[in-house]
Amino acid sequence: MLPSQALSPAELRQRIRSGDHRGNTSGFAQGFVQCNLAILPAEWAADFLRFCQLNPRPCPLVGMSxxxxxxxxxxxxxxxxxxxxxSYRVFREGELVDEVHDIRELWRDDLVTFALGCSFSFEEALLADGLEVRNVTQGVNVPMYRTNIPCQAAGAFAGNMVVxxxxxRAADAIRAVQICTRFPAVHGAPVHLGDPAEIGIADLSRPDYGDAVTLEEGELPVFWxxxxxxxxxxxxxxxxxxxxHSPGCMLVTDLRNSRLAVM
Structure with a gap:
């Protein structure tokens, strides 16, 4: 049997569908777009679509039902x-109530699916240029933090950005900015470099989602x-x-990362 990292997107989705892969998807199906997921009742879909359009950096729309x-x-x-x-997260009245591996029993005829670009796609471009991506090196989920950076509201949808x-190191951070600017459909260039307190992050060792990674002496934290x-x-x-989706557990698609690059 092939290791998961060597599977095609279709093969990996089949393994996920059968329950044989339930972890995060960073580093899997390299070369292919992975997507964040949001599923909402149809009566809420127009406002959420507008929220994505107003906030393309955190919510780059790749596809929808x-x-x-x-x-x-x-x-x-x-x-x-x-x-x-x-892995999926289930919300009722804005509260996280469950985390499940299959939503067939929860599915309804009024639900609309949104697939949003994911930073795992640009990680491949960083690695291809010879840059180290620390969460990949350490084999953990990328650290994610709530910030004080406001999003533009659309209807009831509002709130601050997650990064x-x-x-x-400084020279590599500059190169990372140059590389990621070519991928606006998967978050594009970073939104902040340096002092995390400036964007409301108190402690890098305690991410709100994902896993902490090592910050070596002389390195800058770079936030997308x-x-x-x-x-x-x-x-x-x-x-x-x-x-x-549960953070780090993405929808792996057949769309190639190269199709999202702006040359």
Whole structure:
């Protein structure tokens, strides 16, 4: 049997669907776009779409279902959105109430799916340029933090941005900015470098999501807008029902990262 890292996106989704892979997806199906997930009742979908349009850095829209109740996302692959993500979070009235590996029993005919770009895609470009990505080196989920950076509101959807962090020395941080600027569909350039307190982060060793990574002497923490931001917006908006991915557990698509690059 192939190791998970060597599987194609379709093979990895089949392994996820069968329950054989339930962890995070960083470093898997290299070369292919991974997506954050938000699923909402149709009556909330227009405002959430507008929230994404107003906040493209944390919420870059890659795809969405063509009609309420549709479990497929044809442009992104042979996908059943109810089974093809390793772990889902279930929200009711804005409160996280459960974390599950399959949402078939929760599925409703009025649900609309949004697939949002993920930083795992630009990590590949950083690695290809010879830069170390610390969470990949250490084999952990990327650290993610709530900030004081406000998003633009759309209807009931509002809140502050969540960011992911990767440490680099100054010269490598500059190179990372140059590389990631070419990938606006997967968060683009960093939103902040340096002092985390300036964006409301008190302690890098205690991320709100994911795992802490080592920050070596002489390195700068570099922060990117993160697709967990919609989960904060859901907490503010308090829709009666919503589903997201669990942080780090992404929808792996058949769309190649190279198609998202701006040359």
């Amino acid at each position: 063509t009609s309420p109740g549709d479990v497929a996302l044809p442009p992104l692959g042979d996908i059943d959105i109810r089974t093809d993500v390793p 992911s962090m990767r440490p680099f 807008a993160c697709g967990v931001t919609p989960q904060v917006a859901l907490e503010k908006a308090r829709p009666p029902f919503a589903i997201t």
